[in-house]
Amino acid sequence: MTRFLLAVPLSLMAAFSIFSFMAWLVNEDHYAVVETQPPLRFDMLMIEQESDTQRRKRAAPEPPTPLTPPPPQSLASAAAPSLNTSSALDLPEFDFDMSVGDLAITPPSFADLGGSQELVPLYRVPPQYPPAAQRQNLEGYVELSFTIDPEGKVRDIKVLNAEPRNVFDRDAIRALRRWKYQAKIVDGVAVAQTGQRIKLEFSLE
Template sequence: MGRYVFAIVIGTVVTLTLLFVMQLLIVTGKTALTDPRERHKLEFVRVKRNENLNTADLTPEKPPKPPETPPETPPQEMDNINPDAPTISVAAPTVSADTSIGGPGGMNIAEGDYLPIVRVAPVYPARALSRGLEGFVDLSFTVTSAGTVKDPIVLQSSSSLFERAATRAVLKFKYKPRVVDGVPVEVPGVKTRISFQLEE
């Protein structure tokens, strides 16, 4: 008799426990289904294919044409040049020098005298040109054993405006050096006149 009572009590407890657990599962399941935070809505949209699509509209547009090159500027005519404008002409320098070396009995012992190779015309000074001045410069210098010019000295000039231009021109002169006993030597005291003249 005691065994049956005990079994009934145990069975009742187990049944009530199962019912409680089932009720709990049902309640929690409803909450999960009704909670909007746990729901993820997926929508599928089917796009209908447009069979009447005009493929000509899909061709890319042609790039714009590059701008045409501007017409070449015609050369300017020279009608405005005054043919009576004065031109500049610098006269070639006149070189005069003592080319002999005195030896015993007045004999010339130079085996090969110096000779001018390059003579550079001077640049006409702008101030003298603006005033219409003409003139000359006498200079003395030394022809070195290498054929260059050194130590130019102005002896006289018609105007100091020409002296710097004349000196710069003389320093650019080139000579074949004088040779004595097979050795090139310097020749001091070479003189030259540089004239500045305007063409009429």
């Protein structure tokens, strides 16, 4: 019974406290009024400073002063001084020996022996003078027949005539084999040229 008597006032106090707390929560007066401030606005103005150089007007350049051409020089003053040939110095005379070992080889000559009018050598090597013939002071020539292939190379070299015989033949053939000729074109196609003849001369000076 005593517990019941104590529980009744405690229950009433608890209920009163709960209702009071709820009433306090519902009341808006305890909230602080927050004043909303309008957003700041500002305008930025770009002020362009006008410099003195922009306000300054460029002066028009003065026209160049025309140059006065010098007066023409007289022929008497412009004439070059004449050389006094009578007072020329006596220069020593130099005697140059242009021969190489007392040997002068004439370049090969082309003799028109028939069928060689269309020959156009693009590259040629002069024949070497045989040392034995040089020591004996021998001179002569070699007549050769050959064929020019479609590439312009020399083929099928044969000795037709030589004077003296078997002296300059080998050097003449060796030189002619390294020559290069203009290829003959027939209907747009390169063809071989047979029956070509040439004469190589060997002479001492």
